[in-house]
Amino acid sequence: MTQVSIREAKNKLAELARRVEAGETITVTRNGKPVMELVPAKKKGGINWAGLEAFKKERGITQFVTYVSPDFDDPLPEDFLITPLPPFKNER
Known part of the structure; x- marks a missing residue:
């Protein structure tokens, strides 16, 4: 799991989005403390x-x-x- 600061996330949002689309989970921190996670969107579906x-x-x-x-x-x-x-x- 990768950690990035909120400032870095703001500046590199497109790159982080590509990494998340590839399946990676990224933790965004503020002052070294986790504030949110960027995770891949769940696939919507009905009955399998x-x-x-x-x-x-x-x-x-x-x-x-x-x-x-x-x-x-x-x-x-x-x-x-x-x-x-x-x-x-x-x-x-």
Whole structure:
């Protein structure tokens, strides 16, 4: 991990940006004390579909959902809906 002063970082920002893009982490200091780190940006992404398929394959899984009840989306009974919930207990 490289350390540079805040003044040096200001003067060499483009160079430091190239180094960070290459994967390096740079600590910026003020009066010898770290104040921030320049780190590569995290790659944005969604679901890793290839990783999911590999996970399923190594465990022999062909389907995640094996059964769905025919009435899973039927309305809930009224007595269930009007029954109050028990008091919330904050456990710490």
